[in-house]
Amino acid sequence: MTKLFDGMKTYLMQSIPDIRVTDVVEMIIIAVLLYNVMLWIKNTRAWVLLKGILVLLGFILVAYLFHMNTILWLADKTINVGIIAVVIIFQPELRRALEQLGRNKVLGFLVSDNGKMVDDKFSDKTMNEIVKATFEMSKVKTGALIVIERKTPLAEYERTGILVDGVVTSQLLLNIFEHNTPLHDGAVVVRGNRIVAATCYLPLSDNMAISKDLGTRHRAGVGVSEVSDSVTVIVSEETGTVSVAFDGGLRRGMDPDTLREELKRIIEENEAPKGRRLKILKGWQKHEKKADK
Incomplete structure (x- = not known):
């Protein structure tokens, strides 16, 4: 029994990664950045575009499951053009976001209230x-x-x-x-x-x-x-x-x-x-x- 517990302990110690303080800080920074990016998307027309992209990804997934090779070939050939088109379409919003990042202090940007919404509904x-x-x-x-x-x-x-x-x-x-x-x-x-x-x-x-x-x-x-x-x-x-x-x-x-x-x-x-x-x-x-x- 002792050998069993020792084996389990050794396995768990090998499975748990060595997490440093810098790793925790890195995860927090990435989480905050992703949160602010999602807030930016929600407060611009990019939110509507994101929903449209999710619908297209759903069609591509269906095409992949049912081996619709023509649709998959078209999706593969147009994805690069689509990324460039998104950048061109949302150039004003992207520029405004970068300008805001440049005007504000870093901490001010991280705790910005861009996602603040009014809770009361139209009465x-x-x-x-x-x-x-x-x-x-x-x-x-x-x-x-x-x-x-x-x-x-x-x-x-x-x-x-x-x-x-x-x-x-x-x-x-x-x-x-x-x-x-x-x-x-x-x-x-x-x-x-x-x-x-x-x-x-x-x-x-x-x-x-x-x-x-x-x-x-x-x-x-x-x-x-x-x-x-x-x-x-x-x-x-x-x-x-x-x-x-x-x-x-x-x-x-x-x-x-x-x-x-x-x-x-x-x-x-x-x-x-x-x-x-x-x-x-x-x-x-x-x-x-x-x-x-």
């Missing part, structure tokens, strides 16, 4: 405040652009504006978009129940199907909805017409009840099936044609 009270402010501005033809963040982070557009970090109220929105005020130009980003930033710049849509009588504000609202799952409320400065942009579509000529109903439906249908979402978009296109007449 009915916030919805009512947005609807109230929207139609107050519509009456006096005050242009407005209110972007409501959902799953896709809008941090890259938030950084182009001025930090506000205030609870959503109709009075605050009216003050922001009031003519000749410092914050009236650009978009407001709403995350949860708070306005996180104002005067934000949004990407413009190049969709040629958008009505020619719509200006930059509407194209910006549609543009951000094409690259994210956000919902944008738009007030026309020329006509006072209220519109909603979502998933690359635009619905115009909203009244308070319809706007409230659409916001609630879109936000609640966060996991809506694709077929149902296409049905909604078809209804929006039909409504837009009627509004254009």
